[in-house]
Amino acid sequence: MKTIGHFINGEICTNNDRTQAVYNPTTGQAEKEVLLASKELVEQAITYAQAAYPAWRNTPAIKRARVMFRYKELLEKNAEKICQLIGEEHGKIAHDAMGELQRGIENVEYACGAPELLKGEHSKNVGPNIDSWSEFQPLGVVAGITPFNFPAMVPLWMFPMAIVCGNCFILKPSERDPSAALFIADLLKQAGLPDGVMNVVNGDKVAVDTLLSDARIKAVSFVGSTPIAEYIYTQANANGKRVQALGGAKNHAIVMPDADVDNAVNQLLGAAFGSSGERCMALSVVVAVGDAVANLLVEKLATGMSDLKVGAFSDSSNDFGPVITKQHQEKVEGYIESAEKQGATVVVDGRNPKVKGYEDGFYVGGTLLDNVTADMSSYKEEIFGPVLQVIRVKTMQEAMDLIDAHEYGNGTCIFTRDGEAARYFSDHIQVGMVGINVPLPVPVAYHSFGGWKRSLFGDLHAYGPDSVRFYTKRKTITQRWPSAGVREGIEFSMPTMN
Numbered sequence: 001m002k003t004i005g006h007f008i009n010g011e012i013c014t015n016n017d018r019t020q021a022v023y024n025p026t027t028g029q030a031e032k033e034v035l036l037a038s039k040e041l042v043e044q045a046i047t048y049a050q051a052a053y054p055a056w057r058n059t060p061a062i063k064r065a066r067v068m069f070r071y072k073e074l075l076e077k078n079a080e081k082i083c084q085l086i087g088e089e090h091g092k093i094a095h096d097a098m099g100e101l102q103r104g105i106e107n108v109e110y111a112c113g114a115p116e117l118l119k120g121e122h123s124k125n126v127g128p129n130i131d132s133w134s135e136f137q138p139l140g141v142v143a144g145i146t147p148f149n150f151p152a153m154v155p156l157w158m159f160p161m162a163i164v165c166g167n168c169f170i171l172k173p174s175e176r177d178p179s180a181a182l183f184i185a186d187l188l189k190q191a192g193l194p195d196g197v198m199n200v201v202n203g204d205k206v207a208v209d210t211l212l213s214d215a216r217i218k219a220v221s222f223v224g225s226t227p228i229a230e231y232i233y234t235q236a237n238a239n240g241k242r243v244q245a246l247g248g249a250k251n252h253a254i255v256m257p258d259a260d261v262d263n264a265v266n267q268l269l270g271a272a273f274g275s276s277g278e279r280c281m282a283l284s285v286v287v288a289v290g291d292a293v294a295n296l297l298v299e300k301l302a303t304g305m306s307d308l309k310v311g312a313f314s315d316s317s318n319d320f321g322p323v324i325t326k327q328h329q330e331k332v333e334g335y336i337e338s339a340e341k342q343g344a345t346v347v348v349d350g351r352n353p354k355v356k357g358y359e360d361g362f363y364v365g366g367t368l369l370d371n372v373t374a375d376m377s378s379y380k381e382e383i384f385g386p387v388l389q390v391i392r393v394k395t396m397q398e399a400m401d402l403i404d405a406h407e408y409g410n411g412t413c414i415f416t417r418d419g420e421a422a423r424y425f426s427d428h429i430q431v432g433m434v435g436i437n438v439p440l441p442v443p444v445a446y447h448s449f450g451g452w453k454r455s456l457f458g459d460l461h462a463y464g465p466d467s468v469r470f471y472t473k474r475k476t477i478t479q480r481w482p483s484a485g486v487r488e489g490i491e492f493s494m495p496t497m498n
């Protein structure tokens, strides 16, 4: 059985830690095992990162950026290998993995602009012979803790920008699919990154808690479920660290009576079932305004779903693959069962699909639930599976109130032909990322990503311009060079320009 180790100080290390099985969700078999780092091992990684920091911090930004230019090429060159690793451990279909990787690479492209992004701000003559400027200095050693559902992209949201800003990085990927992160960390070495600047420790709560408590870690970026995001935020904050913790989601799409329903159906099918619904931006609830559009939607969604293909990641004709674990498969099916018991109509039932040749894989087929209500647990909680729920309302305001009342506020979308309605929606809805006829409004790499309410704990969003601020601290310098022979008098009042 292959053992997945750590990447510390430029070396893959496979010492004797605890281990956990890594499953291939496509087959349902435990094909690998991952080491779970001890506290001591994490501390050692931090020590290496700390040692690498002074030289890396003082490396000119343009040279740090050149590493990222080379890194982008290496990621592209190794794309198939990375997607294979993602497929083996996550189960997402190759074309979906390629999309994930491309989105990750776009963050590397953004990081290549570091010299421009870090230029700072300058004001000449803020007073007589006085100039002032702000510069953005790195924090030191920073950490990232990432979820299973984007094993390459979410780490790439974090470390390229952290590193290019002059920090050293410790990544703790998901223990359920750790190989892609380990592989892409190793590529950084090939791109010329000095040893110790980037480190990967695999592990569980032991590794995470060490990162949260060690005073040498200056900032923590987290992406995962809301209960853990809240825990990370509270702990890291209490320990004096800067922290951004992105959590779970329940993303609603409003379909207005005037929408192009055929277009909306196509968009909804991809956004609900792509990646088996295991995306924090997956559209999992359709709020249909009026029974006429609801009836049409349900009918057309059900027809569209009859063509959906669930199966092995290696077969590109499949639309989506398995969910991540057996337990998760049971959890998703449990939500379908509870919705049915609580009065929802199961229009398309994806429980127990037959996937020929992969009978032990963790599959759930596309499921459509109609007549869902806000008190059902399938609506209140994040399912994170290929289940699309339809809620029927009478007005757009009712739809918006429903969305605003939900604990999560990650993404949302409206399908309409009415510009005024769309503008009102985007202006008022209490959600961080909004689509107008765009079902997955995941911001591009040069904007920033983040939800509202219990979908994000912290102030700054992930990647893009916010990440430059997150991974640096501002220092403002005020400088006077008096003209030769000029002596300043003593001034006891607050200096002003009056």
Ligand code: NAD
Residues within 6 Å of the ligand: 145, 146, 147, 148, 149, 150, 154, 172, 173, 174, 175, 203, 204, 205, 208, 209, 223, 224, 225, 226, 228, 229, 246, 247, 248, 249, 279, 280, 382, 384, 410, 451, 455
């Ligand atoms: P998770 O919260 O179970 O795990 C995320 C990370 O936290 C992993 O590295 C894991 O090892 C660690 N962790 C888990 N339990 C812990 C504990 N008790 N103490 C300390 N660390 C712990 O999330 P997941 O199941 O891997 O990922 C799916 C979740 O992530 C979903 O809720 C999804 O919505 C969310 N997600 C959010 C975003 C976003 O941008 N908001 C993006 C992707 C995924």
